[in-house]
Amino acid sequence: MMARNFRAVVTHRLAELYSKLLPIPCFLCGDFSPDDVLCSACADELPWLDTCCQQCAIPLNETGICGQCLQQPPPQQSTVALFRYEAPVNHCIAAFKFHQQLAFTQLFARLLADKIHQRHQPLPEILIPVPLHPSRLRERGYNQSAQLAAALSRRLGVATDKHGLIRQRNTSPQSGLSGKQRKRNLKQAFAVAKALPYKHVALVDDVYTTGHTVAEASRCLQQNGIETVEVWTIARAIRHY
Ligand SMILES: [Zn+2]
Ligand SMILES: [Zn+2]
Structure with missing residues:
Protein backbone atom coordinates (compact mmCIF):
# COMPACT_ATOMS: atom_id res chain seq x y z
CA MET A 1 0.00 0.00 0.00
CA LEU A 46 -13.26 33.59 -29.04
CA PRO A 47 -16.59 34.38 -30.77
CA TRP A 48 -18.77 33.45 -27.77
CA LEU A 49 -22.50 33.08 -28.38
CA ASP A 50 -24.42 35.06 -25.80
CA THR A 51 -28.12 35.73 -26.14
CA CYS A 52 -29.61 33.44 -28.72
CA CYS A 53 -32.73 31.52 -29.74
CA GLN A 54 -33.45 28.83 -27.14
CA GLN A 55 -34.50 26.41 -29.81
CA CYS A 56 -31.88 26.81 -32.56
CA ALA A 57 -29.15 29.00 -30.97
CA ILE A 58 -29.20 31.73 -33.64
CA PRO A 59 -28.07 35.03 -32.03
CA LEU A 60 -30.93 37.29 -30.89
CA ASN A 61 -31.09 40.64 -29.16
CA GLU A 62 -33.14 39.21 -26.31
CA THR A 63 -33.82 35.79 -24.85
CA GLY A 64 -36.59 33.88 -26.58
CA ILE A 65 -37.44 32.02 -29.77
CA CYS A 66 -36.45 33.34 -33.21
CA GLY A 67 -38.97 34.07 -35.98
CA GLN A 68 -37.81 31.10 -38.03
CA CYS A 69 -38.41 28.69 -35.14
CA LEU A 70 -41.82 30.24 -34.41
CA GLN A 71 -42.85 29.68 -38.02
CA GLN A 72 -41.23 26.31 -38.57
CA PRO A 73 -40.06 24.84 -35.28
CA PRO A 74 -37.16 22.40 -35.54
CA PRO A 75 -37.77 19.01 -33.91
CA GLN A 76 -35.38 19.60 -31.00
CA GLN A 77 -36.79 21.53 -28.05
CA SER A 78 -33.59 23.44 -27.35
CA THR A 79 -30.05 24.02 -28.58
CA VAL A 80 -27.00 25.04 -26.57
CA ALA A 81 -23.90 26.23 -28.46
CA LEU A 82 -20.75 27.83 -27.10
CA PHE A 83 -19.48 29.76 -30.10
CA ARG A 84 -20.25 31.11 -33.51
CA TYR A 85 -18.64 28.81 -36.02
CA GLU A 86 -16.04 31.21 -37.40
CA ALA A 87 -12.28 31.89 -37.07
CA PRO A 88 -10.49 30.98 -34.89
CA VAL A 89 -13.01 28.48 -33.45
CA ASN A 90 -13.14 26.63 -36.78
CA HIS A 91 -9.35 26.02 -36.54
CA CYS A 92 -9.71 24.77 -32.97
CA ILE A 93 -12.51 22.41 -34.01
CA ALA A 94 -10.49 21.13 -36.97
CA ALA A 95 -7.68 20.32 -34.56
CA PHE A 96 -10.15 18.68 -32.19
CA LYS A 97 -11.55 16.63 -35.06
CA PHE A 98 -8.62 15.47 -37.07
CA HIS A 99 -5.58 15.45 -34.84
CA GLN A 100 -7.01 13.85 -31.75
CA GLN A 101 -6.43 16.92 -29.65
CA LEU A 102 -7.64 15.52 -26.36
CA ALA A 103 -6.87 18.85 -24.73
CA PHE A 104 -9.54 20.51 -26.86
CA THR A 105 -12.06 17.82 -25.94
CA GLN A 106 -11.45 18.63 -22.27
CA LEU A 107 -11.66 22.39 -22.84
CA PHE A 108 -14.89 22.24 -24.87
CA ALA A 109 -16.46 19.79 -22.41
CA ARG A 110 -15.60 22.02 -19.45
CA LEU A 111 -17.02 25.14 -21.12
CA LEU A 112 -20.17 23.35 -22.27
CA ALA A 113 -20.73 21.79 -18.86
CA ASP A 114 -20.43 25.26 -17.26
CA LYS A 115 -22.99 26.66 -19.69
CA ILE A 116 -25.37 23.74 -19.07
CA HIS A 117 -25.09 24.20 -15.29
CA GLN A 118 -25.76 27.92 -15.56
CA ARG A 119 -29.19 27.25 -17.06
CA HIS A 120 -30.44 25.72 -13.78
CA GLN A 121 -32.65 23.33 -15.73
CA PRO A 122 -33.14 19.60 -15.25
CA LEU A 123 -30.35 17.58 -16.83
CA PRO A 124 -31.22 14.97 -19.47
CA GLU A 125 -31.24 11.30 -18.51
CA ILE A 126 -28.66 10.43 -21.13
CA LEU A 127 -26.19 11.94 -23.60
CA ILE A 128 -26.33 10.56 -27.14
CA PRO A 129 -23.48 11.51 -29.48
CA VAL A 130 -24.41 11.94 -33.14
CA PRO A 131 -23.08 8.69 -34.59
CA LEU A 132 -20.79 8.26 -37.57
CA HIS A 133 -21.44 5.51 -40.10
CA PRO A 134 -19.23 2.47 -39.26
CA SER A 135 -17.18 2.91 -42.44
CA ARG A 136 -16.53 6.58 -41.63
CA LEU A 137 -15.64 5.61 -38.09
CA ARG A 138 -13.10 3.08 -39.38
CA GLU A 139 -11.61 5.74 -41.65
CA ARG A 140 -11.24 8.31 -38.89
CA GLY A 141 -10.60 5.98 -35.99
CA TYR A 142 -12.80 7.78 -33.51
CA ASN A 143 -15.99 9.80 -33.30
CA GLN A 144 -15.26 13.32 -32.02
CA SER A 145 -18.86 13.78 -30.84
CA ALA A 146 -18.61 10.57 -28.79
CA GLN A 147 -15.38 11.84 -27.21
CA LEU A 148 -17.03 15.13 -26.35
CA ALA A 149 -20.06 13.29 -24.91
CA ALA A 150 -17.80 11.07 -22.79
CA ALA A 151 -15.96 14.09 -21.38
CA LEU A 152 -19.26 15.88 -20.70
CA SER A 153 -20.63 12.76 -19.07
CA ARG A 154 -17.79 12.76 -16.54
CA ARG A 155 -18.35 16.41 -15.72
CA LEU A 156 -22.13 16.33 -15.47
CA GLY A 157 -22.61 12.86 -14.02
CA VAL A 158 -25.01 11.93 -16.83
CA ALA A 159 -24.42 8.62 -18.62
CA THR A 160 -23.73 8.29 -22.34
CA ASP A 161 -25.40 5.90 -24.76
CA LYS A 162 -23.07 5.43 -27.73
CA HIS A 163 -24.91 2.56 -29.36
CA GLY A 164 -28.60 3.43 -29.10
CA LEU A 165 -28.69 5.68 -32.13
CA ILE A 166 -27.01 4.43 -35.30
CA ARG A 167 -26.24 5.77 -38.72
CA GLN A 168 -27.82 3.29 -41.06
CA ARG A 169 -26.91 4.96 -44.32
CA ASN A 170 -23.46 6.19 -45.23
CA THR A 171 -24.47 9.64 -46.42
CA SER A 172 -22.18 11.73 -48.62
CA PRO A 173 -20.41 14.56 -46.82
CA GLN A 174 -22.80 17.46 -46.32
CA SER A 175 -20.31 20.08 -47.43
CA GLY A 176 -20.69 20.98 -51.09
CA LEU A 177 -24.41 20.08 -51.16
CA SER A 178 -27.23 22.59 -51.49
CA GLY A 179 -29.79 22.98 -48.70
CA LYS A 180 -32.30 20.72 -50.47
CA GLN A 181 -29.68 18.11 -51.30
CA ARG A 182 -28.50 18.11 -47.70
CA LYS A 183 -32.00 17.41 -46.47
CA ARG A 184 -32.50 14.59 -48.99
CA ASN A 185 -29.05 13.20 -48.27
CA LEU A 186 -30.01 12.70 -44.62
CA LYS A 187 -33.43 11.13 -45.09
CA GLN A 188 -33.58 8.02 -42.90
CA ALA A 189 -29.91 8.37 -42.14
CA PHE A 190 -30.54 7.43 -38.50
CA ALA A 191 -32.21 4.52 -36.77
CA VAL A 192 -32.31 3.12 -33.24
CA ALA A 193 -30.45 -0.09 -32.50
CA LYS A 194 -32.72 -1.04 -29.61
CA ALA A 195 -35.71 0.27 -27.68
CA LEU A 196 -34.59 3.46 -25.93
CA PRO A 197 -35.95 3.77 -22.39
CA TYR A 198 -35.47 7.55 -22.16
CA LYS A 199 -37.81 10.52 -22.16
CA HIS A 200 -35.26 13.36 -22.12
CA VAL A 201 -31.95 13.21 -23.98
CA ALA A 202 -29.18 15.54 -25.12
CA LEU A 203 -27.84 14.94 -28.58
CA VAL A 204 -24.15 15.89 -28.69
CA ASP A 205 -22.57 17.09 -31.94
CA ASP A 206 -19.44 19.11 -32.66
CA VAL A 207 -20.81 21.72 -35.08
CA TYR A 208 -24.33 22.85 -35.91
CA THR A 209 -24.11 23.85 -39.57
CA THR A 210 -27.54 23.91 -41.23
CA GLY A 211 -29.12 21.93 -38.43
CA HIS A 212 -30.30 19.19 -40.81
CA THR A 213 -28.20 16.47 -39.19
CA VAL A 214 -29.37 17.11 -35.62
CA ALA A 215 -32.94 17.65 -36.87
CA GLU A 216 -32.93 14.27 -38.59
CA ALA A 217 -31.41 12.58 -35.54
CA SER A 218 -33.90 14.35 -33.22
CA ARG A 219 -36.82 13.24 -35.39
CA CYS A 220 -35.60 9.66 -35.26
CA LEU A 221 -35.36 9.80 -31.44
CA GLN A 222 -38.81 11.34 -31.13
CA GLN A 223 -40.32 8.69 -33.38
CA ASN A 224 -38.93 6.20 -30.91
CA GLY A 225 -40.63 7.56 -27.82
CA ILE A 226 -38.26 10.28 -26.64
CA GLU A 227 -40.19 13.39 -25.68
CA THR A 228 -37.52 16.00 -25.14
CA VAL A 229 -34.42 16.32 -27.30
CA GLU A 230 -31.83 18.96 -26.53
CA VAL A 231 -28.94 19.63 -28.90
CA TRP A 232 -25.55 20.44 -27.36
CA THR A 233 -22.82 21.60 -29.67
CA ILE A 234 -19.52 23.45 -29.63
CA ALA A 235 -20.26 25.92 -32.41
CA ARG A 236 -23.20 27.19 -34.42
CA ALA A 237 -22.74 28.33 -38.03
CA ILE A 238 -24.47 31.67 -38.51
CA ARG A 239 -25.56 32.40 -42.01
CA HIS A 240 -26.43 35.94 -42.89
CA TYR A 241 -29.59 36.25 -44.89
ZN1 LIG B 1 -3.10 32.39 -26.75
ZN1 LIG C 1 -34.51 29.64 -33.60
Missing part, protein backbone atom coordinates in the same frame (compact mmCIF):
# COMPACT_ATOMS: atom_id res chain seq x y z
CA MET A 2 2.76 2.40 1.07
CA ALA A 3 4.79 1.49 -1.96
CA ARG A 4 1.87 2.09 -4.27
CA ASN A 5 1.12 5.47 -2.67
CA PHE A 6 4.74 6.44 -2.92
CA ARG A 7 4.79 5.50 -6.59
CA ALA A 8 1.62 7.54 -7.23
CA VAL A 9 3.15 10.58 -5.52
CA VAL A 10 6.36 10.25 -7.51
CA THR A 11 4.46 9.84 -10.76
CA HIS A 12 2.37 12.92 -9.98
CA ARG A 13 5.45 14.99 -9.07
CA LEU A 14 7.23 13.89 -12.23
CA ALA A 15 4.20 14.87 -14.32
CA GLU A 16 4.18 18.28 -12.64
CA LEU A 17 7.87 18.75 -13.23
CA TYR A 18 7.51 17.66 -16.83
CA SER A 19 4.81 20.25 -17.51
CA LYS A 20 7.02 22.95 -15.96
CA LEU A 21 10.03 21.96 -18.00
CA LEU A 22 8.04 21.62 -21.19
CA PRO A 23 5.34 24.30 -20.96
CA ILE A 24 2.36 23.79 -23.24
CA PRO A 25 2.09 26.57 -25.81
CA CYS A 26 -1.33 28.10 -26.51
CA PHE A 27 -2.71 26.55 -29.71
CA LEU A 28 -3.57 29.96 -31.17
CA CYS A 29 -0.82 32.39 -30.13
CA GLY A 30 2.00 30.08 -29.02
CA ASP A 31 2.39 31.84 -25.67
CA PHE A 32 2.97 29.86 -22.50
CA SER A 33 -0.35 28.46 -21.35
CA PRO A 34 0.16 26.50 -18.14
CA ASP A 35 -3.28 25.00 -17.67
CA ASP A 36 -5.01 24.83 -20.97
CA VAL A 37 -4.73 24.33 -24.70
CA LEU A 38 -5.65 28.03 -25.09
CA CYS A 39 -4.27 30.87 -22.99
CA SER A 40 -6.90 32.93 -21.18
CA ALA A 41 -6.43 35.94 -23.48
CA CYS A 42 -7.14 33.84 -26.60
CA ALA A 43 -10.05 32.07 -24.89
CA ASP A 44 -11.60 35.45 -23.99
CA GLU A 45 -11.43 36.58 -27.58
Whole structure:
Protein backbone atom coordinates (compact mmCIF):
# COMPACT_ATOMS: atom_id res chain seq x y z
CA MET A 1 0.00 0.00 0.00
CA MET A 2 2.76 2.40 1.07
CA ALA A 3 4.79 1.49 -1.96
CA ARG A 4 1.87 2.09 -4.27
CA ASN A 5 1.12 5.47 -2.67
CA PHE A 6 4.74 6.44 -2.92
CA ARG A 7 4.79 5.50 -6.59
CA ALA A 8 1.62 7.54 -7.23
CA VAL A 9 3.15 10.58 -5.52
CA VAL A 10 6.36 10.25 -7.51
CA THR A 11 4.46 9.84 -10.76
CA HIS A 12 2.37 12.92 -9.98
CA ARG A 13 5.45 14.99 -9.07
CA LEU A 14 7.23 13.89 -12.23
CA ALA A 15 4.20 14.87 -14.32
CA GLU A 16 4.18 18.28 -12.64
CA LEU A 17 7.87 18.75 -13.23
CA TYR A 18 7.51 17.66 -16.83
CA SER A 19 4.81 20.25 -17.51
CA LYS A 20 7.02 22.95 -15.96
CA LEU A 21 10.03 21.96 -18.00
CA LEU A 22 8.04 21.62 -21.19
CA PRO A 23 5.34 24.30 -20.96
CA ILE A 24 2.36 23.79 -23.24
CA PRO A 25 2.09 26.57 -25.81
CA CYS A 26 -1.33 28.10 -26.51
CA PHE A 27 -2.71 26.55 -29.71
CA LEU A 28 -3.57 29.96 -31.17
CA CYS A 29 -0.82 32.39 -30.13
CA GLY A 30 2.00 30.08 -29.02
CA ASP A 31 2.39 31.84 -25.67
CA PHE A 32 2.97 29.86 -22.50
CA SER A 33 -0.35 28.46 -21.35
CA PRO A 34 0.16 26.50 -18.14
CA ASP A 35 -3.28 25.00 -17.67
CA ASP A 36 -5.01 24.83 -20.97
CA VAL A 37 -4.73 24.33 -24.70
CA LEU A 38 -5.65 28.03 -25.09
CA CYS A 39 -4.27 30.87 -22.99
CA SER A 40 -6.90 32.93 -21.18
CA ALA A 41 -6.43 35.94 -23.48
CA CYS A 42 -7.14 33.84 -26.60
CA ALA A 43 -10.05 32.07 -24.89
CA ASP A 44 -11.60 35.45 -23.99
CA GLU A 45 -11.43 36.58 -27.58
CA LEU A 46 -13.26 33.59 -29.04
CA PRO A 47 -16.59 34.38 -30.77
CA TRP A 48 -18.77 33.45 -27.77
CA LEU A 49 -22.50 33.08 -28.38
CA ASP A 50 -24.42 35.06 -25.80
CA THR A 51 -28.12 35.73 -26.14
CA CYS A 52 -29.61 33.44 -28.72
CA CYS A 53 -32.73 31.52 -29.74
CA GLN A 54 -33.45 28.83 -27.14
CA GLN A 55 -34.50 26.41 -29.81
CA CYS A 56 -31.88 26.81 -32.56
CA ALA A 57 -29.15 29.00 -30.97
CA ILE A 58 -29.20 31.73 -33.64
CA PRO A 59 -28.07 35.03 -32.03
CA LEU A 60 -30.93 37.29 -30.89
CA ASN A 61 -31.09 40.64 -29.16
CA GLU A 62 -33.14 39.21 -26.31
CA THR A 63 -33.82 35.79 -24.85
CA GLY A 64 -36.59 33.88 -26.58
CA ILE A 65 -37.44 32.02 -29.77
CA CYS A 66 -36.45 33.34 -33.21
CA GLY A 67 -38.97 34.07 -35.98
CA GLN A 68 -37.81 31.10 -38.03
CA CYS A 69 -38.41 28.69 -35.14
CA LEU A 70 -41.82 30.24 -34.41
CA GLN A 71 -42.85 29.68 -38.02
CA GLN A 72 -41.23 26.31 -38.57
CA PRO A 73 -40.06 24.84 -35.28
CA PRO A 74 -37.16 22.40 -35.54
CA PRO A 75 -37.77 19.01 -33.91
CA GLN A 76 -35.38 19.60 -31.00
CA GLN A 77 -36.79 21.53 -28.05
CA SER A 78 -33.59 23.44 -27.35
CA THR A 79 -30.05 24.02 -28.58
CA VAL A 80 -27.00 25.04 -26.57
CA ALA A 81 -23.90 26.23 -28.46
CA LEU A 82 -20.75 27.83 -27.10
CA PHE A 83 -19.48 29.76 -30.10
CA ARG A 84 -20.25 31.11 -33.51
CA TYR A 85 -18.64 28.81 -36.02
CA GLU A 86 -16.04 31.21 -37.40
CA ALA A 87 -12.28 31.89 -37.07
CA PRO A 88 -10.49 30.98 -34.89
CA VAL A 89 -13.01 28.48 -33.45
CA ASN A 90 -13.14 26.63 -36.78
CA HIS A 91 -9.35 26.02 -36.54
CA CYS A 92 -9.71 24.77 -32.97
CA ILE A 93 -12.51 22.41 -34.01
CA ALA A 94 -10.49 21.13 -36.97
CA ALA A 95 -7.68 20.32 -34.56
CA PHE A 96 -10.15 18.68 -32.19
CA LYS A 97 -11.55 16.63 -35.06
CA PHE A 98 -8.62 15.47 -37.07
CA HIS A 99 -5.58 15.45 -34.84
CA GLN A 100 -7.01 13.85 -31.75
CA GLN A 101 -6.43 16.92 -29.65
CA LEU A 102 -7.64 15.52 -26.36
CA ALA A 103 -6.87 18.85 -24.73
CA PHE A 104 -9.54 20.51 -26.86
CA THR A 105 -12.06 17.82 -25.94
CA GLN A 106 -11.45 18.63 -22.27
CA LEU A 107 -11.66 22.39 -22.84
CA PHE A 108 -14.89 22.24 -24.87
CA ALA A 109 -16.46 19.79 -22.41
CA ARG A 110 -15.60 22.02 -19.45
CA LEU A 111 -17.02 25.14 -21.12
CA LEU A 112 -20.17 23.35 -22.27
CA ALA A 113 -20.73 21.79 -18.86
CA ASP A 114 -20.43 25.26 -17.26
CA LYS A 115 -22.99 26.66 -19.69
CA ILE A 116 -25.37 23.74 -19.07
CA HIS A 117 -25.09 24.20 -15.29
CA GLN A 118 -25.76 27.92 -15.56
CA ARG A 119 -29.19 27.25 -17.06
CA HIS A 120 -30.44 25.72 -13.78
CA GLN A 121 -32.65 23.33 -15.73
CA PRO A 122 -33.14 19.60 -15.25
CA LEU A 123 -30.35 17.58 -16.83
CA PRO A 124 -31.22 14.97 -19.47
CA GLU A 125 -31.24 11.30 -18.51
CA ILE A 126 -28.66 10.43 -21.13
CA LEU A 127 -26.19 11.94 -23.60
CA ILE A 128 -26.33 10.56 -27.14
CA PRO A 129 -23.48 11.51 -29.48
CA VAL A 130 -24.41 11.94 -33.14
CA PRO A 131 -23.08 8.69 -34.59
CA LEU A 132 -20.79 8.26 -37.57
CA HIS A 133 -21.44 5.51 -40.10
CA PRO A 134 -19.23 2.47 -39.26
CA SER A 135 -17.18 2.91 -42.44
CA ARG A 136 -16.53 6.58 -41.63
CA LEU A 137 -15.64 5.61 -38.09
CA ARG A 138 -13.10 3.08 -39.38
CA GLU A 139 -11.61 5.74 -41.65
CA ARG A 140 -11.24 8.31 -38.89
CA GLY A 141 -10.60 5.98 -35.99
CA TYR A 142 -12.80 7.78 -33.51
CA ASN A 143 -15.99 9.80 -33.30
CA GLN A 144 -15.26 13.32 -32.02
CA SER A 145 -18.86 13.78 -30.84
CA ALA A 146 -18.61 10.57 -28.79
CA GLN A 147 -15.38 11.84 -27.21
CA LEU A 148 -17.03 15.13 -26.35
CA ALA A 149 -20.06 13.29 -24.91
CA ALA A 150 -17.80 11.07 -22.79
CA ALA A 151 -15.96 14.09 -21.38
CA LEU A 152 -19.26 15.88 -20.70
CA SER A 153 -20.63 12.76 -19.07
CA ARG A 154 -17.79 12.76 -16.54
CA ARG A 155 -18.35 16.41 -15.72
CA LEU A 156 -22.13 16.33 -15.47
CA GLY A 157 -22.61 12.86 -14.02
CA VAL A 158 -25.01 11.93 -16.83
CA ALA A 159 -24.42 8.62 -18.62
CA THR A 160 -23.73 8.29 -22.34
CA ASP A 161 -25.40 5.90 -24.76
CA LYS A 162 -23.07 5.43 -27.73
CA HIS A 163 -24.91 2.56 -29.36
CA GLY A 164 -28.60 3.43 -29.10
CA LEU A 165 -28.69 5.68 -32.13
CA ILE A 166 -27.01 4.43 -35.30
CA ARG A 167 -26.24 5.77 -38.72
CA GLN A 168 -27.82 3.29 -41.06
CA ARG A 169 -26.91 4.96 -44.32
CA ASN A 170 -23.46 6.19 -45.23
CA THR A 171 -24.47 9.64 -46.42
CA SER A 172 -22.18 11.73 -48.62
CA PRO A 173 -20.41 14.56 -46.82
CA GLN A 174 -22.80 17.46 -46.32
CA SER A 175 -20.31 20.08 -47.43
CA GLY A 176 -20.69 20.98 -51.09
CA LEU A 177 -24.41 20.08 -51.16
CA SER A 178 -27.23 22.59 -51.49
CA GLY A 179 -29.79 22.98 -48.70
CA LYS A 180 -32.30 20.72 -50.47
CA GLN A 181 -29.68 18.11 -51.30
CA ARG A 182 -28.50 18.11 -47.70
CA LYS A 183 -32.00 17.41 -46.47
CA ARG A 184 -32.50 14.59 -48.99
CA ASN A 185 -29.05 13.20 -48.27
CA LEU A 186 -30.01 12.70 -44.62
CA LYS A 187 -33.43 11.13 -45.09
CA GLN A 188 -33.58 8.02 -42.90
CA ALA A 189 -29.91 8.37 -42.14
CA PHE A 190 -30.54 7.43 -38.50
CA ALA A 191 -32.21 4.52 -36.77
CA VAL A 192 -32.31 3.12 -33.24
CA ALA A 193 -30.45 -0.09 -32.50
CA LYS A 194 -32.72 -1.04 -29.61
CA ALA A 195 -35.71 0.27 -27.68
CA LEU A 196 -34.59 3.46 -25.93
CA PRO A 197 -35.95 3.77 -22.39
CA TYR A 198 -35.47 7.55 -22.16
CA LYS A 199 -37.81 10.52 -22.16
CA HIS A 200 -35.26 13.36 -22.12
CA VAL A 201 -31.95 13.21 -23.98
CA ALA A 202 -29.18 15.54 -25.12
CA LEU A 203 -27.84 14.94 -28.58
CA VAL A 204 -24.15 15.89 -28.69
CA ASP A 205 -22.57 17.09 -31.94
CA ASP A 206 -19.44 19.11 -32.66
CA VAL A 207 -20.81 21.72 -35.08
CA TYR A 208 -24.33 22.85 -35.91
CA THR A 209 -24.11 23.85 -39.57
CA THR A 210 -27.54 23.91 -41.23
CA GLY A 211 -29.12 21.93 -38.43
CA HIS A 212 -30.30 19.19 -40.81
CA THR A 213 -28.20 16.47 -39.19
CA VAL A 214 -29.37 17.11 -35.62
CA ALA A 215 -32.94 17.65 -36.87
CA GLU A 216 -32.93 14.27 -38.59
CA ALA A 217 -31.41 12.58 -35.54
CA SER A 218 -33.90 14.35 -33.22
CA ARG A 219 -36.82 13.24 -35.39
CA CYS A 220 -35.60 9.66 -35.26
CA LEU A 221 -35.36 9.80 -31.44
CA GLN A 222 -38.81 11.34 -31.13
CA GLN A 223 -40.32 8.69 -33.38
CA ASN A 224 -38.93 6.20 -30.91
CA GLY A 225 -40.63 7.56 -27.82
CA ILE A 226 -38.26 10.28 -26.64
CA GLU A 227 -40.19 13.39 -25.68
CA THR A 228 -37.52 16.00 -25.14
CA VAL A 229 -34.42 16.32 -27.30
CA GLU A 230 -31.83 18.96 -26.53
CA VAL A 231 -28.94 19.63 -28.90
CA TRP A 232 -25.55 20.44 -27.36
CA THR A 233 -22.82 21.60 -29.67
CA ILE A 234 -19.52 23.45 -29.63
CA ALA A 235 -20.26 25.92 -32.41
CA ARG A 236 -23.20 27.19 -34.42
CA ALA A 237 -22.74 28.33 -38.03
CA ILE A 238 -24.47 31.67 -38.51
CA ARG A 239 -25.56 32.40 -42.01
CA HIS A 240 -26.43 35.94 -42.89
CA TYR A 241 -29.59 36.25 -44.89
ZN1 LIG B 1 -3.10 32.39 -26.75
ZN1 LIG C 1 -34.51 29.64 -33.60
